[in-house]
Amino acid sequence: MDTINVLIIEDTPSESDALVKVLKAHHYSILGVATNFKDALELFYSTKPDIVIVDIFLNGSPDGIYFAETINIVPNAVKPFVFLTSSTDRQIFERAKLTQPFSYLLKPFNELEILYAMEMAIEKFYAQTDVFLGDEEDTVISDDYLFIKKGKALKKVNLDEIIYIEVEEKYCNIITEKEKFVILISLTKMLKLLDEQMFCRTHRNYIVNTEKIQEIIPADNLIILSGNHKVTLSDTYKNIIKKVRTLK
Numbered sequence: 001m002d003t004i005n006v007l008i009i010e011d012t013p014s015e016s017d018a019l020v021k022v023l024k025a026h027h028y029s030i031l032g033v034a035t036n037f038k039d040a041l042e043l044f045y046s047t048k049p050d051i052v053i054v055d056i057f058l059n060g061s062p063d064g065i066y067f068a069e070t071i072n073i074v075p076n077a078v079k080p081f082v083f084l085t086s087s088t089d090r091q092i093f094e095r096a097k098l099t100q101p102f103s104y105l106l107k108p109f110n111e112l113e114i115l116y117a118m119e120m121a122i123e124k125f126y127a128q129t130d131v132f133l134g135d136e137e138d139t140v141i142s143d144d145y146l147f148i149k150k151g152k153a154l155k156k157v158n159l160d161e162i163i164y165i166e167v168e169e170k171y172c173n174i175i176t177e178k179e180k181f182v183i184l185i186s187l188t189k190m191l192k193l194l195d196e197q198m199f200c201r202t203h204r205n206y207i208v209n210t211e212k213i214q215e216i217i218p219a220d221n222l223i224i225l226s227g228n229h230k231v232t233l234s235d236t237y238k239n240i241i242k243k244v245r246t247l248k
Contacts, residue, residue: 003029004122004147004156007049009067010084011035011058015107019053019084022111027155028118037063044071049079050156051121053114056085056096065092068099080125082117084109119154122147146174148181157181159198163225165190165207175229200240203232208240216241 006028010016016033023030031047034040036058044052044067052071056064064083071077083096086107096104102121105113146157157176166173167187174181183190191199191207199207202223208231215224218241221233233240 003027004118004154005029005031005047005050006118007031007040007043007047007052008033009035009040009052009058009064010055012055015055015084019109019114022114026115035059037067040067041070044079045077051118051125052079052081053118054081054083054101056083056087056092062092062095065096065099068096068101072099080121082114082121084114122154146181148183159194160209160211162199162209163212163227163229164209164231165199166231167205177227200237202237202240203234204236206231210240 006023008016008019008030010019010033016035020030020033031049032043034043040054040058040063054064054067056062058064064085068081068083071079071081080102082103082105083101084105084107085092085096087093088106093104102124103117105117144159146159146162147154148157157174157179161176161178163175163177165187166175170184170186172183172185172187172190174183187201187205187207191201194207198209198211200210201207208223208225212226212229213223214226216222216233217224218233218238221235223231223233223240225231
């Protein structure tokens with residue numbers, strides 16, 4: 001499991017230090033702090049953050065806006081970003097708004113404002129319609145990750161780390177290599193959101209990651225997965241055998 005990676009663009013050390021402290025306390029990973037436009041772009045492309053916090057004014061110039069404009073026009077480079085500024089100038093706000101930030105916060109920030117703004121930015125950017133509520137967990141499903149809320153922060157789970165998913169009443173138990181998560185969603189709807197080349201249903205109660213299959217025993221209606229996890233294979237879904245290229 002990965003933590004969510006954050007790039008901070010802020011030229012005032014006391015402000016960036018405060019941001020780093022808050023985010024690290026809630027298990028976000030800080031990729032770096034840029035203090036000017038050039039370094040911001042270099043860090044952005046070299047570290048590939050999940051989200052960026054951008055101060056609009058860097059060394060007296062609205063370079064934070066230029067940064068947002070730059071990443072917005074590059075194919076496949078767009079990431080969610082949150083503006084943080086002490087400026088109350090309406091013209092600056094209008095210019096910043098054109099870059100379509102996911103939030104616009106005025107300094108001095110407070111802890112909850114930052115955490116909520118980041119959570120909303122990730123939800124809106126990665127999967128606006130695929131947000132599910134669970135037991136103290138909100139989940140966003142994107143093409144490559146699950147963003148699962150625990151406490152005040154979001155955890156990033158690579159989809160290829162999922163071993164299997166099991167339904168339990170109205171909930172899906174997501175079993176990964178290191179942890180278990182619970183989401184309020186039907187198994188059928190979950191399957192529609194996942195890559196059908198990677199995930200297959202084996203039973204009305206199970207979805208498996210085909211890359212995690214270690215052995216299929218049709219006679220016993222059994223599939224053995226990584227970590228010696230075992231799930232049921234029903235007759236209805238035995239066509240999964242055709243989709244598995246290698247049986248170990």
